[in-house]
Amino acid sequence: MAGTSEKTINVNVKVWRQKNKNEKGGFETHDMKGVSVDMSFLEMFDVLNERLINEGKDPVAFDHDCREGICGMCSMYINGRPHGPKQGVTTCQLHMRSFKDGDTIVVEPWRSAAFPVIKDLAVDRSAFDRVIAAGGFVSVNTGNAKDANNILIPKDDADEAFNAAACIGCGACVAACKNGSAMLFVSAKVSQLALLPQGKVEAQQRVLDMVHHMDMEGFGNCTNTGACEAECPKEISLENIARMNREFLFANANEKK
């Protein structure tokens, strides 16, 4: 077959197992023999789960959905890095060819007080949804759809807003940060709207509400190590964090109270 290889490897998968939010978890090691290097990391887990089910055991719970790197559901912390050793990819886009024969691969859930473990590798990321609900939207009155290009937007601004909007909300930034800070996520969501005229109207209140909610959810504080930017599968820039700091500062100064 063109484009595929017959190559296989043997790896040890040391995976976190935890029954539910309240119970204490621990590691479990599985030896995976004859894993095709063309498999994605999640497919390797599918094979493992298949085996566990056949053995009458509980399969490993993990988040996944589109498996094409755009939905933000997959979330494994692999060998000390969110989404594994490659840059700019999600776990579903990581392939077994990134590992060597005989490797032990440690797989953990995102570790954050704001992301409690639901089961095994699946964590509850609804804290992100609540941050969005606090202000990550534009209030629009219903009515007819506007014509395209009714509001002219400079190309640079549109591009920058689009780059921020590329955030898929996977939470790798929180997982990578030594402080468990959600600044990259929140700043991307603040920026994608603040950069555009439609979002500018509510920009001040938005940044106040979203930062306040981010703090309430129990995320840590940013120390600008840049780990989030380096690990983000969508390569969201730290410039967004500076923009949010700026917006937050001015919004506080301007607040009419």
Place this chain on the structure above:
Amino acid sequence: MSNNAGFLKSSIGKKFIMGVTGLFLITFLIVHCFVNSLIFFNDGGETFNKGAEFMGTNWIIRAMEIVLFAGIILHIVQALVLTLDNRKARPIPYEKFNGAANSSWYSRSMGLLGTLILMFLIIHLKHFWVLSRFTDHIAHNDYEKMPGQETMYHEMLEVFENPLVVLVYVLAMVSLAYHLMHGFQSAFQTLGLNHRKYTPHIKKFGIIFSIVICIIFASMPIAMHFGLVK
């Protein structure tokens, strides 16, 4: 309606204080380094003692001394508050953590580096500041020197006779250099001063500044210990 809890209670507000106090402490370092570099005139402390006298008697400098201590304390207290917050944000640590893959070790070790600098600061204050403020041991210059008194310059020569002290000072400057290499550019980012055109220059300047200022500081005890400055 705003549910804003107040700027200084927010995560960004707390970091804002870290950034502002950090930059303020950097300006102090520049002044301190400049005045101390007067020892390199190598004139038996004549020029340096004049500088030290000015710094010790000028009322603006004395007033700024209070602001300086307030700045240091605020920087430390806020760092502790933030660190405790951050610990709470990740109650269960990772089994395997590969920080080197995505960030520099010194950006992740600001607390440790800061603690080392604080320990040095206590030793350093005891060596010189306490002596000049709270005792009569220090004379302004060689001409007004009373029996039993020393000029600040001779006090330095005496302190740096001990090789162990020199070693502690040099190691402290290594810690300071790494602390500043992250802190300098980090402060700009926290204050929202990030720009595609200027940020690369801020980062480069920050690294050069951190290394140069710490080399100048470290060269003082070394030069005095080995008799290059007498």
